[in-house]
Amino acid sequence: MSSPILRVDVASLILTHPIMNASGILGSEPEHIDVMASWGLAAIVSKTITPEPREGNAPPIIMPLRNGGFINAVGLANRGKKSVKELCNRAKKLGIPLIISIGGSSSKDFVDVAEEAERCGANAVELNLSCPHTPGYGIEIGFDPSTVFRVVKDVVGVLTIPVIVKLGLSDRVVESAGKALEAGAKALTLINTIRAMAIDVHSARPLLSNIFGGLSGPPIHPIAVRVVYEVYKEYQPDIIGCGGITTWEDAAEIILAGAKAVQIGSALALGRARFVVQGVLRGLVRWLKELGLRSVAEAVGLAHRR
């Protein structure tokens, strides 16, 4: 579904509507690009790609929760930077914008994949500075505002395409967001999964092989709304809201907190993804009209009004 009222401009990308997938929901193989394009997304975000291939963690790596969420510890399994070209070629063929998500344990890793993404024609990169369950590859970087600044600055320095920075929950997330923007990030994706665990009461052992995983889905939605609200209040940057979005009301809520676009992860992974996307879009159109607004942009951050 597309309607002029849904058009958004985020991180210098002009999109037909505000919905993209969250990284890790498919997006590691070229065939996934076809599948995700058929869901009616405005842009596709790849699985996080590191310079070298990674096998990820041993199973069990994902635990579905009763309330629609997951705890996952996939461990950034991916085919490495050699997969970027195929993904970009497939997206170009379909005419859908592609954002390459990048993971790494150093600035050099991020720069390496980012340069490949730009060379291959990606529309933007998203730096995953927030994986909560892969030591050395994410949250440790995002937790420390000065490291965020250095990594983002290094990547921005070598690219002409927009750099989006994905942060997770931390006590210093507002400060890290500020440093990412100061270093030249065009937008922030807020938030990643939240470190969590589950224990099997019969074997009396942790359920995931990695012990810890990242919590996603409806349980994290109010936290995502709070983080988006706080960061928007401080800097009014371009924000892509992410965390527990399942219905149009969830999307509308995070837009009112300050997001210009949204990413959906767990709700798409549960199946009937096209139905979820179309349902959110239809609901947003009705809602915007009901409020007498002419665009998504007019709703962004409205909850900050006094």
Ligand SMILES: Cc1cc2nc3c(=O)[nH]c(=O)nc-3n(C[C@H](O)[C@H](O)[C@H](O)COP(=O)(O)O)c2cc1C
């Ligand atoms: C199975 C799974 C794999 C994920 N892999 C990645 C990843 O590779 N990179 C990343 O930045 N986020 C990853 N995430 C986090 C999502 O992109 C998203 O930030 C998070 O799930 C919150 O959104 P949701 O509540 O809509 O799922 C993953 C999430 C899940 C459930």
